[in-house]
Amino acid sequence: MPGPLHPQLLARARATRTYLAAGVLVGTLTAVLVVAQAWLVSDRVAYVVETHRPDGLATTVGWLVLVLLGRALLRGVNPWLGQRAAAVVKGGLRRDVAAARLARPLDPRSDTGGLVELVTHGLDALDGYYAKYLPQLLLAVTVPLVVGIALLATDLLTAVIVVLTIGLIPFFMVLIGWATERRMNRRWAVQAKLAHHFADLVAGLPTLQVFGRARAQAIGLQKIEARNRAETMGTLRISFLSSMALELLSTLSVAIIAVSIGLRTVAGGMDLRTALFLLVLAPEVYLPLRQVGAHYHDSAEGIAAADRAFAEIDAPRVTGGLQAAPDPATTPLHIRGLQVTYPGADRPALDGLDLQLAPGEVVAVVGPSGGGKSTLLSVLMGFVRPTAGEVVLGDVPLADIDPDSWRARIAWVGQSPGLPERTVGANVALGAPGAPAEAIRRALDRAGAADLELSHPVGDESTGLSDGERRRVGLARALLRLNHGGASLLLLDEPTAGLDSGTEARVLAALREDRLTALVVTHRPAVIAACDRVVTVGPVGTVGPVGTVAPSAPTDAGASVEEVRA
Ligand code: ADP
Numbered sequence: 001m002p003g004p005l006h007p008q009l010l011a012r013a014r015a016t017r018t019y020l021a022a023g024v025l026v027g028t029l030t031a032v033l034v035v036a037q038a039w040l041v042s043d044r045v046a047y048v049v050e051t052h053r054p055d056g057l058a059t060t061v062g063w064l065v066l067v068l069l070g071r072a073l074l075r076g077v078n079p080w081l082g083q084r085a086a087a088v089v090k091g092g093l094r095r096d097v098a099a100a101r102l103a104r105p106l107d108p109r110s111d112t113g114g115l116v117e118l119v120t121h122g123l124d125a126l127d128g129y130y131a132k133y134l135p136q137l138l139l140a141v142t143v144p145l146v147v148g149i150a151l152l153a154t155d156l157l158t159a160v161i162v163v164l165t166i167g168l169i170p171f172f173m174v175l176i177g178w179a180t181e182r183r184m185n186r187r188w189a190v191q192a193k194l195a196h197h198f199a200d201l202v203a204g205l206p207t208l209q210v211f212g213r214a215r216a217q218a219i220g221l222q223k224i225e226a227r228n229r230a231e232t233m234g235t236l237r238i239s240f241l242s243s244m245a246l247e248l249l250s251t252l253s254v255a256i257i258a259v260s261i262g263l264r265t266v267a268g269g270m271d272l273r274t275a276l277f278l279l280v281l282a283p284e285v286y287l288p289l290r291q292v293g294a295h296y297h298d299s300a301e302g303i304a305a306a307d308r309a310f311a312e313i314d315a316p317r318v319t320g321g322l323q324a325a326p327d328p329a330t331t332p333l334h335i336r337g338l339q340v341t342y343p344g345a346d347r348p349a350l351d352g353l354d355l356q357l358a359p360g361e362v363v364a365v366v367g368p369s370g371g372g373k374s375t376l377l378s379v380l381m382g383f384v385r386p387t388a389g390e391v392v393l394g395d396v397p398l399a400d401i402d403p404d405s406w407r408a409r410i411a412w413v414g415q416s417p418g419l420p421e422r423t424v425g426a427n428v429a430l431g432a433p434g435a436p437a438e439a440i441r442r443a444l445d446r447a448g449a450a451d452l453e454l455s456h457p458v459g460d461e462s463t464g465l466s467d468g469e470r471r472r473v474g475l476a477r478a479l480l481r482l483n484h485g486g487a488s489l490l491l492l493d494e495p496t497a498g499l500d501s502g503t504e505a506r507v508l509a510a511l512r513e514d515r516l517t518a519l520v521v522t523h524r525p526a527v528i529a530a531c532d533r534v535v536t537v538g539p540v541g542t543v544g545p546v547g548t549v550a551p552s553a554p555t556d557a558g559a560s561v562e563e564v565r566a
């Protein structure tokens with residue numbers, strides 16, 4: 001079970017420690033006020049009872065009002081401080097999760113639905129942890145301590161009873177905590193599944209509609225929803241039951257103290273003032289501890305979210321070295337015995353690939369779908385670390401090169417170019433920030449998108465553009481990066497699928513004209529013919545040996561399929 005304090009939140013979120021210091025101060029002040037209040041009440045009541053004279057009542061009431069105002073103020077300040085700490089910590093964690101995810105954009109382990117759930121609603125659970133649970137936890141430490149000292153100074157027996165009984169509350173809380181943690185983890189998994197399922201469903205709606213399966217999905221959604229409801233109710237059940245158990249425990253403890261005080265007072269062993277003081281104070285020892293139990297569930301949810309965030313942040317990422325990247329325009333690239341096995345996969349995505357890329361060479365990469373072509377490009381961009389083999393630039397291994405400086409040398413067009421929501425011009429400009437408008441225009445023209453306005457809006461998820469137009473914008477972005485962004489190695493992942501043959505010819509001509517170094521994944525004979533060499537990538541045995549084949553012999557069935565489409 002998670003300890004009362006999350007060690008990583010403590011160690012890595014500085015706002016947590018600042019808050020803890022402030023919280024201890026607030027808790028101690030609260031405890032002092034609690035003792036003062038008990039003393040004011042018992043002293044004046046005992047005086048009035050013993051002397052039958054209402055002397056000094058007004059003064060006492062005045063002091064009591066001040067003490068109560070002080071307690072109210074502290075009670076308000078505590079969650080406010082917690083909320084501020086929560087805001088700072090959440091902001092930091094969101095930034096770190098986003099940065100960690102950006103550092104490994106192709107990691108299959110974190111699903112998008114779960115990630116979105118985590119950085120939005122998930123981390124908000126820390127509000128409860130900081131604004132409710134932590135303030136209460138600090139009160140539960142400081143108040144019993146200070147009040148306990150006051151009790152000890154007044155009556156030894158009461159202090160002993162308190163020490164003996166108060167230990168039971170954390171003990172029961174630990175037991176309850178174990179049960180809760182398992183529940184929380186299950187509930188989290190169900191919730192993430194629901195989010196994931198829903199995101200998938202929305203993305204696949206057009207397909208589901210076409211095949212008439214949209215309605216059937218509602219049943220699946222209902223099932224997950226029902227499980228989610230059951231898990232939530234289960235968590236709530238434990239929560240209510242545990243509150244009741246703790247309530248019962250502290251009530252019984254106070255009753256024992258009351259009986260012992262009552263017997264001694266009747267027997268004349270204790271004066272009224274002391275008896276009243278002890279009676280008023282005793283419940284105050286148990287109250288904050290009990291309330292910690294009530295807020296434990298806020299804590300469990302916050303801690304679960306923090307754990308997920310730290311898992312995301314600490315997941316291994318491909319790190320590079322510190323050496324500045326050599327220029328691929330002048331440095332040859334060697335790939336030797338490259339093997340990549342994705343985590344959890346039973347066979348390698350790439351197995352024993354050898355490839356040389358001389359400066360100024362344009363090499364076509366062909367192979368069956370799923371053969372590892374995109375994986376090869378991911379390795380070259382430093383997003384995927386090879387399981388075996390190496391990539392060497394000149395004589396420097398890619399692993400020793402600073403990834404940012406290396407990526408600055410690369411222009412890449414993926415199979416589905418990511419186009420954020422902004423104009424076409426701004427999307428192209430991402431390739432070389434600050435490039436002049438004429439350069440952007442020229443890049444679009446060369447990519448076969450002469451008819452696309454710079455100001456044409458691109459919507460969320462690239463709506464507003466056809467598939468072919470998206471590819472052209474992606475291509476224009478890469479061309480701009482080569483001409484104005486300092487890149488000199490072009491990586492194209494099936495760049496001309498979706499382009500007509502006239503445009504394709506123009507694009508290829510533009511590439512040749514720039515005398516680039518390029519690796520072009522393609523199925524199309526026209527593209528293959530325009531390259532210097534062809535390399536086949538794929539499982540050995542299905543497509544033939546890995547190696548170099550003649551440009552005129554595209555081996556995979558994909559080529560003809562693409563041709564029919566074009
Ligand atoms: P290609 O681009 O030649 O179609 P890929 O390189 O995309 O092939 O994929 C090669 C193999 O690796 C496939 O079996 C694919 O399922 C798997 N694969 C690709 N990307 C990932 C990933 N991020 N995580 C796990 N497996 C992956």
Ligand code: MG
Nearest residue numbers: 373374415493
């Ligand atoms: Mg691919």
